[in-house]
Amino acid sequence: MKNILIIGAGKSSSYLIKYLLEKSNEEKLHLIIGDISTKNADKLINNHKNAESLIFDVFNSEQRQKLIKKADIVISMLPARFHIEVAKDCITYNKNMVTASYISKEMKELDKAAKAKGLILMNEIGVDPGIDHMSAMQVIDRIRENDAKMLLFESFTGGLVAPESDNNLWNYKFTWNPRNVVLAGKGGAAMFIQEGTYKYIPYHKLFRRTEFLNINGSGKFEAYANRDSLKYRGVYGLENIPTMYRGTIRKIGFSRAWNIFVQLGMTDDSYTIEDSENMSYRDFVNLFLAYSPSDSVELKLRSYLKIDQDDIMWEKLIELDIFNPKKKIGLINATPAQILQKILEDSWTLQEDDKDMIVMQHLFGYEIKGEKRQIESSLVVIGENQTYTAMAKTVGLPVGIAALKILKGEIKTPGVKRPITKEVYEPILKELSAYGIKFSEKKVPYLGYNPNHITG
């Protein structure tokens, strides 16, 4: 039996564990699943003979090292900041490792040691990052193999509520960590390049600079720019590409309404509010509006942000019950972002029978023999329920498939890696398609941002 150590059995591990258990007899796998509580792990294992759960604390270095020493491969599903200690132990005890997180600076520094020992530390192999990398590189490599020149790469991903469960005015529910949704876009300007021109959007304008996109069969969406699209030029080997843009997908109208919270300052996570516990939702809104002894919070807000009488954004606020003077916040010394999250969770928490949805779209513009062409590649994945979500599927399956292929020696190039080489993406995308994770590709006219070739 081969021992697979899975550290962390949170929301995103359901499909990962399911996949590996399904393969466990045939591939002779034994899963050891460690987490600070075994509750979720036990539910997912469901008494399967090839798995065991145990209480695991990543900061207990003795226990961690003992378990890693015993494993044949290690999968860390912990939040990104906890991977590094695991990774260092993997180097020490000669183990391969898989994570779905972005490569941190510290992780990157292990590249030399991993190569020296012939070890694979595979990262960024969930959905975003992960499936985005693989599906993009597959098409980019194909285009380049045909001696074509890449002109444009745009990539959009979103975690949304599935149409059948989409029943609020925001067309949005929390299908992933709500805190990350509230803080999305913070921490610096969004940067990208269009037709050779650098563009920078400050956070407070981000949600008013969305672009529209169509996904066949799923309708029209909008996307706001991700933090740093520029660095993906290097990652994807597209150093001189004139247009590179990555964005986050929302249903149309979300961002314009979300901008209200940004403008008010409600997404700030850098200071705490005095006596937040006893404030009402209405008091919270009033913190960000000018003092008046008589004017209503509603009118002050409308006037401040110039929201017309008939603007649907207003109904979105009403739906959140944000002007309620009786509902208490109940969080001690909370930041504005924490309070906003609480208010949104009242309305945007998935119900038992709600389904989530992952949507992704890439646009590839290129020139071949003097002719400009464009490929549009789209993916829609709908979850089954609240345990087997689209998010868990698109994160967990690539992780599981990669782990198994590394274990079997089918993926073997050592180092601190992301799945951007053919050796990795070809077999994984192939296997993913059997699970319904498959892009539909179509040729569209090449437009770019300068369809009439105007200069100056």
Place this chain on the structure above:
Amino acid sequence: MKNILIIGAGKSSSYLIKYLLEKSNEEKLHLIIGDISTKNADKLINNHKNAESLIFDVFNSEQRQKLIKKADIVISMLPARFHIEVAKDCITYNKNMVTASYISKEMKELDKAAKAKGLILMNEIGVDPGIDHMSAMQVIDRIRENDAKMLLFESFTGGLVAPESDNNLWNYKFTWNPRNVVLAGKGGAAMFIQEGTYKYIPYHKLFRRTEFLNINGSGKFEAYANRDSLKYRGVYGLENIPTMYRGTIRKIGFSRAWNIFVQLGMTDDSYTIEDSENMSYRDFVNLFLAYSPSDSVELKLRSYLKIDQDDIMWEKLIELDIFNPKKKIGLINATPAQILQKILEDSWTLQEDDKDMIVMQHLFGYEIKGEKRQIESSLVVIGENQTYTAMAKTVGLPVGIAALKILKGEIKTPGVKRPITKEVYEPILKELSAYGIKFSEKKVPYLGYNPNHITG
């Protein structure tokens, strides 16, 4: 002879050195003025027999300790972050010290050691902080001594160009560190309290939430809120005051136009622009606007920020020559804030015969025997020229006066201090008035923010 060690002979030291030299025969003072270059010090000393200059590097601990050991009192005019090593040496060698900077966390931690040794580390004794503390506490203490209750404290300060040198559309020139002006307000929400209601303004709204104020004889001004007014409740002993607001003064219309730079993202100092060196001013503006192959930078900006055809803000931009396609930025890998500073310095640098101006106003609202009253206290100081500026006068004189009074034992309460006690502010304000730094006080009707006493 008493040795006074002055570390740093920058812009703000001219009046300090002048004051101490004028007193040097009578008080038997010898000044040792150290800086990384002696050029400015030599100019200010002008061969006076009671002073010497020397090349001094604050990071050279041997030299630093030798000089501090020899001194009878130490004045640090360095940027705030460099004070701490000097302060530690002052504790070691039993020397009193004076700075015009805010008390840092590290400085505060020396309080116990200073008290144990009977030493004074006097800080925040320039203009803002400094004269603001002293002039405010003098009135607050007087009000409280009359058994009145403080209801409102608002305090505004600005470093501006004097009316006789005010000849641009912004009514503004750099009379102090331009970098601090460009970055003003960044780093967190502004927070204050009005009529018992907490208010928080995010940076991107700060320059649209100004308040107006009148200063007798100098006309109408505007002020935007300083970062954290709330903490001054503790500093001034006004823990339960319903209204506490501190702000920065500008001429009317400045903030509304400055907001253009904020909205575009030009004040961001957190990332660098690729190839900034060869960009034109026009290219720089275009970085923050949507891509278009044909629309002009001007029209894109007008449309994005909804600037009307006849809005004077537009003329302010034109005056800065910000749309010039030929003027090169010439700064390598610069941040947006650095580039904006460069562009503004073209227009806002003081000319040889320009004068600066310091304006300050406090409002004190209080209740005495059931009656509500208000005092308005204002200060205007105009500089002589570019060496003897209002800024240098209002920073340097309180520092010099305090240093001399500490040296003579007239100020003696030990510890890490700011000038908020009568022992300190009474004699210093008295001496300052002889130099024309004198507040004019008048009684005005009490209004507060709720003049009609509306509840709810």
